Amino acid sequence: MPTDVHQHLWPPGFLALLRSRTAPPRLDGWTLHLPGEPPYAVDPADHDPAARARLARADGLDLALVSLSSPLGIEYLPPAEAAPLLAAFHDGALDLPTPFGVWASACLSAAEPDTAALRRELARGCVGLQLPATALLDAAGWDRCAPLLDALAEQDKPLFVHPGAAPAAGPAAPAWWPALVPYVQQLHASWFAFRAFGRPRHPELRVCFAALAGLAPLHGERLVARGGGRDRGRVDCRAFYETSSYGTRAVDALVRAVGIDVVVNGSDRPYAAPTLPDLGADAAVHALRHTNPARLLGPTKGARP
Numbered sequence: 001m002p003t004d005v006h007q008h009l010w011p012p013g014f015l016a017l018l019r020s021r022t023a024p025p026r027l028d029g030w031t032l033h034l035p036g037e038p039p040y041a042v043d044p045a046d047h048d049p050a051a052r053a054r055l056a057r058a059d060g061l062d063l064a065l066v067s068l069s070s071p072l073g074i075e076y077l078p079p080a081e082a083a084p085l086l087a088a089f090h091d092g093a094l095d096l097p098t099p100f101g102v103w104a105s106a107c108l109s110a111a112e113p114d115t116a117a118l119r120r121e122l123a124r125g126c127v128g129l130q131l132p133a134t135a136l137l138d139a140a141g142w143d144r145c146a147p148l149l150d151a152l153a154e155q156d157k158p159l160f161v162h163p164g165a166a167p168a169a170g171p172a173a174p175a176w177w178p179a180l181v182p183y184v185q186q187l188h189a190s191w192f193a194f195r196a197f198g199r200p201r202h203p204e205l206r207v208c209f210a211a212l213a214g215l216a217p218l219h220g221e222r223l224v225a226r227g228g229g230r231d232r233g234r235v236d237c238r239a240f241y242e243t244s245s246y247g248t249r250a251v252d253a254l255v256r257a258v259g260i261d262v263v264v265n266g267s268d269r270p271y272a273a274p275t276l277p278d279l280g281a282d283a284a285v286h287a288l289r290h291t292n293p294a295r296l297l298g299p300t301k302g303a304r305p
Contacts, residue, residue, distance in 0.1 A: 001062035003293035004274065005160070006210055006242050006266030009066045009100065010047045011092020017085050025072040034071065036166035037178050046270035053097050059267075059274055063293075066093055067103035070132035071178070073165035075108045082107040090121050103130040103160050106148055113144070115151045127297055128157040128206075132164025133186035139197040141190075149202050156298050158206040158240075161190055161213075179245070187214030196228075199236065208240040208264060208296055212250060217241070217257045235259050240296045242266035243277065243288065251277040255284075264296055265289045 010018070018027040024035045032040040045051050056064045068074060074085050086105055093102040104126035106118055118129060129152055135141050142149075152159055163183035191213040198207070209216075235258055243251055244266045255263060260279075265288040267274035276285055 001294070002060050002289045003063040003065070003265060003297075004056070004059070004061050004267050004269070005065045005208060005264050005293055005296065006162075006244050007052075007056075007064050007066045007100075007269045008069050008271070009049065009052050009093070009096065010069075011049070011089065011096070013088040013092050014085065015047060017088050025074060034165070035073065036168045036182075037071070038175060043270065049096050049100075052270075053099065055269075056099050061099050063099050063101055064269075065101045065103055065127060066096070067130040067160065067162065068105040070105075070130065070134075070162045070164045071166060071183075075105060075132055075135070076165070077107075077109060079107050079110045082109065086117075090124070090126070094125055102126045103128055105130055108132075108135055108145075113148045115147050118148055118151050119155070122151075122155055122157055128152060128160060130160040130162050133161050133183075133190040133210075134164030136161060136190040136193055136198065137186065138189075138193050142193060142198040142201060146201060149198075149205055153202060153205050158208055158296055158298065160208045160210065160242075161187065161194075162210045163187060184211070184214040187211055188216045191216035194239070199239075204238065206238045206240065206296055206298070208242055210242050210266065210268070211244050212241045212246055212254050212263075215250065215254065218253055220257060235262065237262060240264050240292065243275075244268035245272045246277075247275055248277040248279070252279060255279065260284055260287050261292060261295070263288055264292045 015027065018025060024033045026033050030042045030044055032042050068089050074082055086107060090104065104118060104121040106129060107114060129148060131145060135145055149159060163186050166178035166182040169177045187209055191209055194207060240262045241254055241258065242264050245268060251263065
């Protein structure tokens with residue numbers, strides 16, 4: 001089925017809770033306030049389920065996977081604050097119409113990850129788990145999240161690594177700064193940490209990095225030069241790369257580094273418009289939109305029970 005693995009849509013109950021908050025992350029009407037970013041004017045149509053379903057059909061999609069926006073920082077709120085927001089997101093997102101599917105999210109501020117909560121959301125129909133890249137920047141992060149990843153592996157479900165909250169950049173920073181600097185840095189670091197620490201601990205886990213993992217795989221030559229790339233020629237067929245905000249040149253470069261079979265279509269809608277790279281063959285687009293997302297998601301292909 002034609003698939004977009006990376007979209008965001010906030011259900012009504014989730015929006016209401018964001019508006020009830022007095023500290024970031026919060027909504028003031030339709031203006032979003034986050035600690036590390038300037039106020040952002042949200043378009044109400046971006047979170048209208050019927051309008052978004054029509055848009056997905058116009059894009060030719062049979063499946064559009066939505067997730068909590070990790071830059072909101074909800075995963076790191078105290079458990080008593082995070083729990084109702086996560087519940088409202090999961091409840092509302094799982095009730096969205098066709099063609100939407102859902103990535104689960106997890107609270108990361110508790111003393112121990114709540115694997116029972118994750119298993120519950122997977123049983124309800126979530127296709128896998130999204131974690132912020134900020135949770136996976138080093139060995140300690142991959143070790144702390146290991147119980148969640150073990151729960152995914154037990155059920156043959158994938159992990160989606162998404163940028164997390166951005167640090168405050170100061171009033172002089174342009175509006176694009178978070179998306180181009182901290183988000184890309186987070187993905188870059190989490191990919192190398194995955195290679196060094198995550199993959200040895202979770203050899204069978206399917207992992208998808210948003211935004212082409214910040215183009216981290218293109219640093220293979222430097223990795224070899226610095227002594228960490230003896231297996232550079234071996235492609236990890238369970239590590240996938242989602243294309244949002246990148247076009248033909250970046251996607252083509254990544255395909256040359258990791259192969260076409262692990263690149264999947266994603267848009268980050270409503271924050272970016274979907275684009276299809278011109279890779280010179282219809283078969284390449286079919287791989288990105290059909291074949292590769294099906295391999296990432298596994299036998300259920302995103303279907304709900």
